[in-house]
Amino acid sequence: MNIQHDLLTGIRVLDFTWSVSGSTTTRILAAMGAEVIKVEWPKTPDMMRFSMYAKDDEPGLDNGAFFNSLNVGKKSFTVNIKSAEGMNIIKELIGKSDIVTENFSAGVFEKWGLDYSSLKKVNEGIIYMSISGLGHTGRQKNYGTWGPTAAALSGMTYISGLPDKHPSGWGYSILDIVAGYTGTYSILTALLYKKRTGKGQYIDISQVETALPLVGSNVLDYFVNARSSNRQDFPTGNRSVLSTDVNKTDFRGPIACPQNTYRCAGDDKNDYCVIAIYTDDEWERFKEAIGQPDWVNDSKFSNLTGRIHNQDELDKQIEGYTKRFTKYDVMEKFQKYDLVAAAVQQNEDIMENDPQLRFRTLFETIKHPLLGERLVEGIPMKMSQSSPYIHKSAPLMGEDNHYVLKEVLDYSDEEIEYMNSIGVFWPLDLSKDSFKAVRPLW
Structure with a gap:
């Protein structure tokens, strides 16, 4: 210091x-x-x-x-x-x-x-x-x-x-x-x-x-674009409102694939790493990062549309790879290839293991x-x-x-x-x- x-x-x-x-x-x-x-x-x-x-x-x-x-x-x-x-x-x-x-x-x-x-x-x-x-x-x-x-x-x-x-x-x-x-x-x-x-x-x-x-962007949006932050049908009156979200076990999105949390080595409930691949160029770097196993070169994974249509199989194959390494090893491996990847962290991880904060x-x-x-x-x-x-x-x-x-x-x-x-x-x-x-x- x-x-x-x-x-x-x-x-x-x-x-x-x-x-x-x-x-x-x-x-x-x-x-x-x-x-x-x-x-x-x-x-x-x-x-x-x-x-x-x-x-x-x-x-x-x-x-x-x-x-x-x-x-x-x-x-x-x-x-x-x-x-x-x-x-x-x-x-x-x-x-x-x-x-x-x-x-x-x-x-x-x-x-x-x-x-x-x-x-x-x-x-x-x-x-x-x-x-x-x-x-x-x-x-x-x-x-x-x-x-x-x-x-x-x-x-x-x-x-x-x-x-x-x-x-x-x-x-x-x-x-x-x-x-x-x-x-x-x-x-x-x-x-x-x-x-x-x-x-x-x-x-x-x-x-x-x-x-x-911290609310400046909303104020600006209202005065410049005449766009309100009001939510339709909210508030609903003087009563409690419960979330209508359905609990999901994945984090898939519409513009990236693979995009999910993948189990990594370890027995803690937070031993996962988030990975998101947005473009075909990123997919090529991903293939290189994991050593070009045979399955990555299957034609059905060659473009985003194919990967989305076959994402269940894709996620299974990726998790077969990630489970061999710790979540930090996976994160650092993919980040070296300029890919989006981040370890899922709980409080103990943030305080004791986060490499940047350390x-x-x-x-x-x-x-x-x-x-x-x-x-x-x-x-x-x-x-x-x-x-x-x-x-x-x-x-x-x-x-x-x-x-x-x-x-x-x-x-x-x-x-x-x-x-x-x-x-x-x-x-x-x-x-x-x-x-x-x-x-x-x-």
């Missing part, structure tokens, strides 16, 4: 984000070298701590796989901001920070007395970023949303899928990730502005609005104090002088309290002991053992 320095060394982020969108922003900032201090309270922890435990991992406060991916590189500080002592500590931290981030619903930070005008009184140059579904202004600002809700409001969900089928949806909170990356480049822009002017600013990000570039070192190994060594997603950008990288595992809740209180705020041992005794940093009626039986949220 060719890294000369961290881009954001010396920048401190006070991070109130939770779930996915805001945590994505601060995850990237941490990978760029910023000191990110994640603020939580054990009675209302980030819900991601309890979602998607990895197989065989014991459920608990610090073991959630999704949390540990979203929060790599960060520090953890626990404080009760509803107490006078806790709020004073937060204001002291704001005074010693460069950036404050949150992704609560509009109005939450204001209720805490931490709106931008109040933050400026504590730290004139602070950069404050908020992410919410519809932004912090306008008559719909208080509407509650999640990533999938924002996708639906933006039109992304409606235009997904095939024109003659009901919308397929995105299957994941895509706008949480899009908004998270938008937050990162907005903060980087604000830091550049502050470097030039000495002034901070407020960044208000609407997840719905971050989707608009070469790009997208996944990095970190050592977690409870979970041991794990692969986590890196940052998908490479820079010749300051590539972002994962500095450390996600924090255990409250593991950096001593650092924050002693080294950042210079509190005395007596002050810390007193505030500990009245429950400022951890609820007096709550132990970490009480989280061990918590099950995943989904």
Whole structure:
């Protein structure tokens, strides 16, 4: 890894984000070298701590796989901001920070007395970023949303899928990730502005609005070609709609043959390789790639029409070849002949076997104090002088309290002991053992 320095060394982020969108922003900032201090309270922890435990991992406060991916590189500080002592500590931290981030619903930070005008009184140059579904202004600002809700409001969900089928949806909170990356480049822009002017600013990000570039082609199609994205007979009214698709065991299409998923060596259910041959020239290269066995030169396979008419036999012959090799061997063999071929991959394949991602070192190994060594997603950008990288595992809740209180705020041992005794940093009626039986949220 060719890294000369961290881009954001010396920048401190006070991070109130939770779930996915805001945590994505601060995850990237941490990978760029910023000191990110994640603020939580054990009675209302980030819900991601309890979602998607990895197989065989014991459920608990610090073991959630999704949390540990979203929060790599960060520090953890626990404080009760509803107490006078806790709020004073937060204001002291704001005074010693460069950036404050949150992704609560509009109005939450204001209720805490931490709106931008109040933050400026504590730290004139602070950069404050908020992410919410519809932004912090306008008559719909208080509407509650999640990533999938924002996708639906933006039109992304409606235009997904095939024109003659009901919308397929995105299957994941895509706008949480899009908004998270938008937050990162907005903060980087604000830091550049502050470097030039000495002034901070407020960044208000609407997840719905971050989707608009992703639906631009449909908007353009409507205004230029007067062609609507509406589907005939959809929506059908206030009732559930089930897919009318028929499950198929192949992926044949009308313009290529062979075109299918072919069984390869191995006993995993995903040991298949997709192969598609579109032209007679490609067919000739395919024949050469598999060594010109006698059957490929049968005249019934010599052109596309013949191959389509005899594709059952053709698929059987091809699978007789592919089953002798791994799906990656098949993929690489045909790609060397400039043919369309791709291994069918599941999550484990993508993380551990994908040759391109391995070469790009997208996944990095970190050592977690409870979970041991794990692969986590890196940052998908490479820079010749300051590539972002994962500095450390996600924090255990409250593991950096001593650092924050002693080294950042210079509190005395007596002050810390007193505030500990009245429950400022951890609820007096709550132990970490009480989280061990918590099950995943989904």
